[in-house]
Amino acid sequence: MRNALVAALMLSSGAALADEGQWQPYQMPAIADKLKQRGIDIPAQQLADLSQYPMNAVVGLGYCTASFVSPKGLVVTNHHCAYRAIQYNTKPEHNYLELGFLASTLDKEPSAGPNERLYVTEAVTDVTAKVTANLPTEPLARYEAIEANKKALIKECEADDNYRCSVRSFHNGLEYYLIKQLIIRDVRLVYAPPESVGGYGGDIDNFEFPRHSGDFTFLRAYVGKDGKPAPYSEDNVPYVPKSYLKVNADGVKAGDGVFVAGYPGSTSRYRLTSELEFASDWLYPVLADRYQRQIDTIEAMGADNEDISIKYAGTLAGNANRMKKLNGLLDGFRATDIAGIKQSREDAFVDWLKQSPAMNPKLVQELESLIAENQEAIQTSFYFKNAQSSTLLNAANRLYRLAKEKQKPDAQRESGYQERDMKLFEASLKRINRSFEQSVDKTLWLQDIQAYQGQSHKVAVLDELLTYDNHASLQDKIAGMYSLTGLTDADTRLQWMDKSPEDFENSADPFIRLAVALYDENMALEKAEKELAGRLSMARPDYMAAVIDYYKANDWPVYPDANGTLRITYGMVDGYQSRDALYKQPFTRLEGITAKHTGVEPFNAPQKVLDAIAKGDMGEHKVESVYADGRGLICRLFSCLDKPEEFNSVPVNFLSSVDTTGGNSGSPVFNGKGELVGLNFDSTYEAITKDWFFNPTITRAVHVDIRYVLWMMDKVDNAQNLIEELDVVRD
Template identity: 75%
Template sequence: MRNLVAAALVLSSGVALADEGQWQPYQMPSIADKLKARGIDIPAEQLADLSRYPMNAVVGLGYCTASFVSPQGLAVTNHHCAFRAIQYNSSKEKNYLADGFLATSMDKEPSAGPNERLYVTEAVTDVSAQIRDALPEEPLARVEAIENRQKALIKECESDDNYRCSVRSFHNGLEYYLIKQLMIRDVRLVYAPPESVGGYGGDIDNYEYPRHSGDFTFLRAYVGKDGKPAPYAEDNVPYQPKSFLKINASGVKAGDGVFAAGYPGSTSRYRLTTELEFASDWLYPTQAKRFQARIDTIEAMGAADTELAIKYAGTVAGMANRMKKLNGLLDGFKATDIAAIKQQREDAFMTWYASHGDAKQMDELKALIKEGQTQYQTTYYFNNAQSSDLLTAANSLYRLAKEKQKADADRELGYQERDMKMFADRLKRIDSSFDVKVDKVLWQADIEEYLGQNQRVDVLDKMLTVKEGQDLSSMLDGLYAATGLTDQATRLGWMDKTPADFEASDDPFIKLAVALYDTRMAQEKAEKTLDGKLSIARPAMMQAVIAYNKDKGWPVYPDANGTLRITYGMVDGYQSRDALYKQPFTRLEGIVAKHTGVEPFNAPQKVLDAIKRGDMGKHNVDDLYPDARSFMCKLFSCLDKPEAFNSVPVNFLSSVDTTGGNSGSPVFNGRGELVGLNFDSTYEAITKDWFFNPEITRAVHVDVRYILWMMDKVDNAQNLLQELTLVTN
């Protein structure tokens, strides 16, 4: 196999084309030549049309991406994206996280939970003029005017309750787009492998490669009998999407062009060097330290209580993923010196800008950014000291009572009538991921950290005063013992209370929320005022940056902001470090090689047995590296060891440009057929949120052939296989 690696090195492209860009769909015709060069044959105009295949089959989950793969609303996403849905249906007696789940018929598909949604983007409209024209100069009035215009556009867009609309800022406020999405409210769990498949390798392998993760899960969208979105009801029927993805059972091979579509969360590629340095020097280390402490606490408590561990499994997984990403960013900054690269580019820009703009604008922007950093540091520990789930609920409920005193159009986003169903669902969802003991210990740790800081808030200090003969722990015990917010019906009942009801309450968490309200609102006002100043400074600078990039021939696309994007690339490995090349595919044999029987390398016995039997069926591939095979066959007899090329691919790498939120994104071949699911990035590529390096930036995908093999040869999900439309090369 070392010879195979050598051959692959010779054949590696080195990514001659820079595949950078998280493109808005409407931009695809402008990069049609780049798509063609990568072997992507589906017309760029078709990708730009959200009403046509395949883009109308790509859906959002609000935090991840999924895609329809059958005419009966069957959708596929990552296992880690459906983690909370699996957790929601798990118990000590039926632990679907550990054992996996398969509904053998539709009537056995349980609700994924009250908060789960599928969002189908149907329209994206440029509303920049409606938002930006004739705005007030005064910062706070400016922000409020932007918010009011957004709310007016959203209200008009949501004349049909089945749609959820939003107005998103692009290019740091230079542009605004109105996003219209069909919102499906009845989502059900259909098929999930055990966590020992879906998260094989756990946190050890997270962001690493080679990977052998079966990070996939199937969900189904349901609607009312009239075909319109409706809340969960037993007699709802499967949603019939406008189109669903064809699945190419032959998959892809090294060198193939691919593209992915999804909802990337956030990138910072247009941010200044001072912003990267703040993240590197203070923000990321501070956040990572807190995440690690919270993970250690929950895992220690969960080790003695299985039910508690199940409740907090999704929370721990999310924090662990975020923490490893933060540490990867920090390591990447050191390894590549991204700050120096950005500073060099920034200096070159300023040289150009000297003859194209006003240098004072950059100084003003930097001063505002510094003000924002100080503001964030000042309030960080105060905000964390309110981290109890019950206090978070109380704060939201009291804010709701206050907002309800206003006309609906004047309320803050998140507190309008359009938000009430989701508001209630969040209150309900607390029960599935909350335990008093854990909440109290985590909150106490945040309070103690806050109490050790210089930036303190008198009203919070007063509420946290410990009486003589008490300590902080026993004082907090008293708060939890006296509250009614641990009861779901009580929490929901507070949604209809008036501010006077809150102010007369003896519930300790309600009292704390009332006491903190004025301070929280003053903090929010200060943040909005700064946002108002930045809403002038950032767009002005962004306009210049775009002009500069175009002048240099560099790609111009907006930073990720949770909206639908398309990215393209090719199946390719990369040079990880000196003398270490990582091949683009992993195989079933790698699962066995890593298996120790101890979590997280505890592959299920049924998977190991199927591999041992050589039971690969028609999912077997013998030409993952066809050029390398041809090269080796000139040197060696391929007949001697045909098994060296004969296996089911598990994961593969490509150069598509992704980030958080792209989890679950469908990966397409050049004809627009599903060949994999995006689920991770390599450790070296984590810094792509700030700087895209085409030599080492790789995304990690589940190969569709592994998904089909698991369904066919391991879990006998024949009922689902029959729903899929499979094609071959």
């Protein structure tokens, strides 16, 4: 049975009709026929052009995706993506996380925080030749040469300081692209529903379906009066984007083609089977154990302390999401033999290599050797790095490193410590107090130290620093460090940015002293990592070049693993067979909110939402049916119940077969004409393993339906001022 499943999934993974692929925009013309098959009528060439609608309306937040939806710089994204902005403005006297927020006029829109940014990608340029030309073969020198070439390209690109540039590796170093992004530095909070709407169902419903989450928030981009990006100022004016998305109030039906544009974070689909097994057998369980420990601690300490609860709300939500994803990955690996699938494909690839005279038959074997070294290094350093997890020690480590790096010419400094990085460096030091409480930080750090002490990979210099005499406990020693440090004060932290290495080395501050003591060991560890990265920078590109040739020979999709850069993925609105005799419909309804409501978090819908549903106050947002003539691929392969002919409600969330991952949160979901019909915010539990392997029969993304967003704005929160800004269209 298992062999049959492996064979079936191998076949489906390469099927031409599978909606697999996180495509670079320039690749759109090459898959124009596939877009047409899915009913996506907007020209592929238009999607490839970042200066045209709709791609020039898609923006990044640095960790999520968003999009412009008005000529006044109004931006829509997920509630969980704007969490920091809401948390920044939340105080015990006005808890916007709990109550929600709506600015009735522009002058009432508060700053989303000094570190919030919007990034508008304006150009993506292939710079492979400039990065990889004449590289040395010695590993460390090779790594440093690649970094130097990237820095030179970035410096030239950032001649105008309104832009942020980066050079990203694609196909594991086979290709490099220069990404040029306009930075908008003044971002403000406009409208956010309560968390009991934006995160309805909480961790229980996370990665699950059916869902009823109103995971949306509106922000606004501001610039100086000259139209150029500027830091926050009361004199700033709303940014006028080059274009903004049309909002289709009629939404989509089952079977409709859709596409998503955004910034997916990371996937590992081209990694070797041994790398998957390392993740499933060691890395994921270890990470899950740490996240759960932190969740339990923060929940316990925040239960009776609202200040802790507010400060660590983002940390708690992030850890809960990571925890659910890790468990989903581990469950997925147990449910489906993905390692077996990958190994079968890997074996077939090795056989193909042996039959290709121009190829190196030992390519995989040579890469495996380096990967084994890398995995051992990860295990050796994991607990040591975590044992430095104190927020204050992390700040001290970075500040001392900055003092050391400032002794070098700017071009030779490590990335993150160059002059271009100083504004963000300073901002990161300032924001510490927004999510820092000494008792919590102390407890979490002590837990990481104890985890380090309980395992075999030890570092002598840290062991020596952690020793204490018979009259004091480790807890007492750590408590003493927090009581004696000055780094809890933001101004003091900022002053250390201008200190010399000698100032650090003569300091009595316990966290500064610890950072100085650990510096040589940290640098030695970093050097070893760079040397190994230099060796991998030769092996991985050779491997990927051969893999691409192999994929093309089999007519399989060839796209790079996600790496945080702008991508497009396409699919269709469709449910799925989650397990035997259970088919999940692609849409959920308002009434599902009431059905789940218990009055207890996380199923504690606001009374105003319940009242609007009870009154049947749906207006023009109500739809009769969300089903077209067919019910998608799954119902053509499996026996499904007769489709319901009537819907008679407002759709809340819906499923599609688009290929997304972390970072795609907040991504606009487009209909075939390129109009906004939803926001991506999650994946189904069965689909979590798509980071390693795409299975088209169960891979589904979860979206907020734009009709629910409009209903909330219109019938619940009276956000008419914002609705009037939108370009709302109908079919």
